[in-house]
Amino acid sequence: MLAGRDRERAAIAALLDAARTGTGGALVIRGVAGSGKSTLLADAVSAASGMRVLRTSGVESESPLAFAALQRLLWPLRARLDALPAPQAAALGAALGEAAGDGDRFLAFLGTLSLLADAAEEAPVLAVIDDAHWLDDASAAALLFVARRLQAERVALLFAARDGEAHDFDVPDLPTAVLGGVTGPDADTILSARADDAVDPAVRDRLVAATGGNPLALGELADALTGDQLAGRASLPTPLPLTGGVERGFLDRYRRLSTNAQRFLLLAAADDTGRLTVVRDAAARLDVDDDALDEAERVGLLRVDGDSLALYHPLVRSAVYRAATSTQRRAVHRALADVLAADPDRHAWHLAAAADRPDESVVAALDGVADRAAARGGHEAASAAWARAAELTVDSKARGRRLFSAASSAWLGAHPSRAAGLAAAAGAEVTDPVQRARLLLLQGQIEWNTHSLNEGYDLVLQAAQLAAEVDEATARPLAMLAAALSAFGARSPRPVDPAALVTEPAADAPPTARAAWALLQGFAAVGRRDWATAAASFRRAFDLTDPDPLEGDHVLQPNLGIAAWLIDEDERSLRLHEEQLTAARRAGALNMVEHALTRGFHSQLATGAWTTAAGAAAEALPLTASTGSTGLTALPTAQLAVVAALRGDEATDRHLADVAAIRAAHPVGITDSLVADLAHWARALRTAGQPAPALHHLEQLQNPVRRRMAALDVFDIAVRAGREDVARTWLTEVEQFAAATGTAGAVAVTEHGRAVLADRPDAEKHFLAALDAHAASPRLPDRARTHLAYGEHLRRARRRVDAREHLRAALTLFEELGAAPHAERAAQELRASGETARRRDVTTTTELTAQERQVAGLVRQGLSNRDVAARLFVSPRTVDFHLRNVFSKLGVASRAELTALALD
Numbered sequence: 028m029l030a031g032r033d034r035e036r037a038a039i040a041a042l043l044d045a046a047r048t049g050t051g052g053a054l055v056i057r058g059v060a061g062s063g064k065s066t067l068l069a070d071a072v073s074a075a076s077g078m079r080v081l082r083t084s085g086v087e088s089e090s091p092l093a094f095a096a097l098q099r100l101l102w103p104l105r106a107r108l109d110a111l112p113a114p115q116a117a118a119l120g121a122a123l124g125e126a127a128g129d130g131d132r133f134l135a136f137l138g139t140l141s142l143l144a145d146a147a148e149e150a151p152v153l154a155v156i157d158d159a160h161w162l163d164d165a166s167a168a169a170l171l172f173v174a175r176r177l178q179a180e181r182v183a184l185l186f187a188a189r190d191g192e193a194h195d196f197d198v199p200d201l202p203t204a205v206l207g208g209v210t211g212p213d214a215d216t217i218l219s220a221r222a223d224d225a226v227d228p229a230v231r232d233r234l235v236a237a238t239g240g241n242p243l244a245l246g247e248l249a250d251a252l253t254g255d256q257l258a259g260r261a262s263l264p265t266p267l268p269l270t271g272g273v274e275r276g277f278l279d280r281y282r283r284l285s286t287n288a289q290r291f292l293l294l295a296a297a298d299d300t301g302r303l304t305v306v307r308d309a310a311a312r313l314d315v316d317d318d319a320l321d322e323a324e325r326v327g328l329l330r331v332d333g334d335s336l337a338l339y340h341p342l343v344r345s346a347v348y349r350a351a352t353s354t355q356r357r358a359v360h361r362a363l364a365d366v367l368a369a370d371p372d373r374h375a376w377h378l379a380a381a382a383d384r385p386d387e388s389v390v391a392a393l394d395g396v397a398d399r400a401a402a403r404g405g406h407e408a409a410s411a412a413w414a415r416a417a418e419l420t421v422d423s424k425a426r427g428r429r430l431f432s433a434a435s436s437a438w439l440g441a442h443p444s445r446a447a448g449l450a451a452a453a454g455a456e457v458t459d460p461v462q463r464a465r466l467l468l469l470q471g472q473i474e475w476n477t478h479s480l481n482e483g484y485d486l487v488l489q490a491a492q493l494a495a496e497v498d499e500a501t502a503r504p505l506a507m508l509a510a511a512l513s514a515f516g517a518r519s520p521r522p523v524d525p526a527a528l529v530t531e532p533a534a535d536a537p538p539t540a541r542a543a544w545a546l547l548q549g550f551a552a553v554g555r556r557d558w559a560t561a562a563a564s565f566r567r568a569f570d571l572t573d574p575d576p577l578e579g580d581h582v583l584q585p586n587l588g589i590a591a592w593l594i595d596e597d598e599r600s601l602r603l604h605e606e607q608l609t610a611a612r613r614a615g616a617l618n619m620v621e622h623a624l625t626r627g628f629h630s631q632l633a634t635g636a637w638t639t640a641a642g643a644a645a646e647a648l649p650l651t652a653s654t655g656s657t658g659l660t661a662l663p664t665a666q667l668a669v670v671a672a673l674r675g676d677e678a679t680d681r682h683l684a685d686v687a688a689i690r691a692a693h694p695v696g697i698t699d700s701l702v703a704d705l706a707h708w709a710r711a712l713r714t715a716g717q718p719a720p721a722l723h724h725l726e727q728l729q730n731p732v733r734r735r736m737a738a739l740d741v742f743d744i745a746v747r748a749g750r751e752d753v754a755r756t757w758l759t760e761v762e763q764f765a766a767a768t769g770t771a772g773a774v775a776v777t778e779h780g781r782a783v784l785a786d787r788p789d790a791e792k793h794f795l796a797a798l799d800a801h802a803a804s805p806r807l808p809d810r811a812r813t814h815l816a817y818g819e820h821l822r823r824a825r826r827r828v829d830a831r832e833h834l835r836a837a838l839t840l841f842e843e844l845g846a847a848p849h850a851e852r853a854a855q856e857l858r859a860s861g862e863t864a865r866r867r868d869v870t871t872t873t874e875l876t877a878q879e880r881q882v883a884g885l886v887r888q889g890l891s892n893r894d895v896a897a898r899l900f901v902s903p904r905t906v907d908f909h910l911r912n913v914f915s916k917l918g919v920a921s922r923a924e925l926t927a928l929a930l931d
Contacts, residue, residue, distance in 0.1 A: 031213030051177030053184040058206030061243025064187035085161030089299035093405020096166035132404025133617035136172035144902035147181040159188040164407030179908035208240020221249030227259030287319035309362040406440030427456025464494040476696035484517030513554030526551040542571040558767035565590040600630040612898035635807035645877030658693035665705035672712035675847035718748035775800035811840035
């Protein structure tokens with residue numbers, strides 16, 4: 028019975044109405060067992076007139092089966108799979124067991140969104156997910172991926188999750204309604220439905236106090252008490268019948284059943300198919316007949332509808348299963364395994380549950396489960412299968428191999444703590460040097476992504492050293508990775524040079540092998556701050572790979588992009604990261620899309636593509652959240668803070684607060700130094716009017732790339748703060764880099780710094796030299812800063828006419844960039860020179876949202892809405908929604924007109 032849930036019903040009604048009108052969304056209903064979650068879901072289904080309702084639920088015993096709950100939800104839509112883009116159809120089909128082959132998990136997630144959105148074109152869709160806390164991990168990840176991307180789809184997702192469970196369904200970013208206890212008239216409604224007479228208010232209040240207002244407990248109490256007791260004419264028993272909780276009440280009913288009926292209920296509790304025929308066939312193997320089914324059904328502990336069998340409440344399942352002895356549990360699992368021989372995954376798990384000692388046949392079955400789950404992208408399920416197989420394995424070498432596989436799958440499934448524990452267990456078993464090197468690499472990945480860059484680096488160094496002793500082919504990528512980590516500031520107590528662990532490839536080796544060697548040397552040189560060697564090595568790698576682009580190479584190509592970024596080769600960095608992004612979008616590789624977006628950001632920022640940079644960070648934010656590693660969202664959030672600060676946007680403070688909250692609550696790992704630098708830079712820009720605190724933040728910057736990008740801010744603010752010593756220290760650093768690399772942007776910044784610190788007679792030649800260097804550099808923001816500084820210098824020298832030329836140039840560039848603080852400063856200087864600064868009409872493309880810009884950019888490449896949707900991990904309907912907004916804001920009526928516009 029539903030009582031006292033008006034607020035929650037209103038929230039659900041709003042969710043359904045929004046879906047009907049084309050605004051998708053999700054809602055999580057939370058509460059303790061018996062609080063009425065399932066009743067609310069049933070009420071929502073009855074209110075979903077005109078909507079297509081899809082249902083699924085989590086099952087505790089089913090949690091190791093990858094995509095099991097998702098398969099039930101999407102089963103009615105399986106005929107629509109062929110209408111999806113081919114990569115999505117293949118991945119989702121593999122995930123659901125509808126097709127053979129490997130499946131990328133994020134493509135399967137995107138396919139889920141596309142399938143629901145496609146169905147919603149015919150009628151709005153309500154997807155109801157009960158017992159979400161027991162969803163298998165892969166299904167939960169897919170459904171949350173969808174929930175976070177619903178925008179213009181006619182789709183509503185309604186979850187119900189129980190509080191207080193070991194498998195928590197914690198999604199603070201989704202709208203949530205928490206069910207409390209009922210009191211007063213609402214409690215009366217529940218009790219009166221079970222009583223012949225009116226319930227005495229004092230009795231009601233005592234029952235509410237005893238149950239916390241739990242609706243299920245109140246109903247069970249009403250059944251257990253007499254009419255006289257409820258009416259207050261007879262005393263209530265002490266203690267009350269349900270003092271031990273609702274679960275105990277179910278258990279009392281269970282124990283009053285015959286032995287065969289108890290055995291039938293235990294089979295139903297252990298079963299994860301929900302099919303009556305399965306449970307009856309298993310019961311027959313235990314000599315339990317249909318009389319036991321009838322008995323259990325009569326007492327209300329289970330319900331039968333056709334071939335569907337359901338326990339009265341999830342607590343019945345847990346109460347019955349926990350009350351059984353281990354021997355009884357193994358017996359029912361063995362019976363279920365026998366009747367599920369045609370379902371290899373369920374068969375294997377029931378065999379594993381029935382096993383109490385090592386058994387190679389069960390291990391082989393679990394290996395098969397793990398292989399199939401991993402091929403479908405169900406990494407969590409694969410991890411669970413390999414971990415259980417390891418428990419049943421006698422041979423130490425084989426046990427170590429399975430534990431390593433379990434740890435790797437847990438890591439791929441975004442469960443770092445579980446992965447770390449399994450890897451530690453594997454460490455006690457793995458002795459083969461190559462396998463141990465791979466295990467150390469995995470442990471290093473976990474460490475540098477979730478805890479300490481230095482400790483992760485040390486583990487990778489150990490892996491490279493170990494591999495170098497036995498297999499140089501394995502050692503080479505490990506050595507390059509170690510060197511790359513050292514380039515980002517990683518340090519180890521081991522005095523080991525990664526570049527010295529392997530030998531140089533022969534002159535006739537493939538270009539990719541020689542390029543990898545050159546990158547290794549370059550990264551190691553960056554770690555030593557030997558910029559000349561780094562630049563020479565990186566440029567050698569560029570020369571080797573330029574003739575044959577490495578599209579789809581997930582190791583060498585991204586490292587080439589990072590190398591270009593490290594030595595300020597902006598145009599190459601932009602091209603390489605764009606190539607990486609295009610390939611990753613085409614393949615649907617979400618992790619690589621996120622990597623390209625966040626690593627390409629710095630070159631976009633440096634060259635003045637601020638709107639593109641902000642769009643990339645805004646797109647990366649939900650993608651990083653989708654990986655399950657919340658800490659990774661700190662980087663794109665910090666990037667948004669810097670762009671906002673450069674533009675003088677008040678959103679800076681909100682982004683900085685978000686960064687601080689993420690860093691405080693979640694491990695940020697290898698990106699933490701980047702995040703810290705960006706946050707300090709944003710704070711410095713935000714407080715630029717107060718030189719002392721601004722300079723304090725700038726002095727905290729650690730990474731050489733960010734220090735060079737912020738050098739002009741340091742020169743300006745340090746001089747205003749009277750701290751020329753700080754400016755000279757930074758100038759020396761930039762001078763050394765410019766001399767070693769010859770990069771035009773660095774030369775320009777060097778000359779700018781010299782001009783700011785020079786005596787007045789010498790300043791002009793340095794400003795002019797800086798502008799000459801800027802002409803060969805794509806760094807427009809730095810060029811604008813030099814024009815501004817030179818114009819200010821000329822105005823102070825009373826050369827107002829000469830000053831105006833540079834101040835006008837600065838103002839124009841700053842307005843195009845949207846750099847409001849510097850544009851206002853240039854305008855003030857221009858007015859002080861005697862010229863009225865007239866504000867220019869700048870392009871309206873800056874009014875587009877980040878996602879609108881992403882959509883516009885891909886449409887301009889000639890892609891269809893469907894292809895754009897696949898590359899942005901959204902639905903075609905969402906693309907259409909954003910494209911209509913783009914047309915409206917830009918005043919165009921066709922794709923051809925949009926293509927003709929310049930968006931930057």
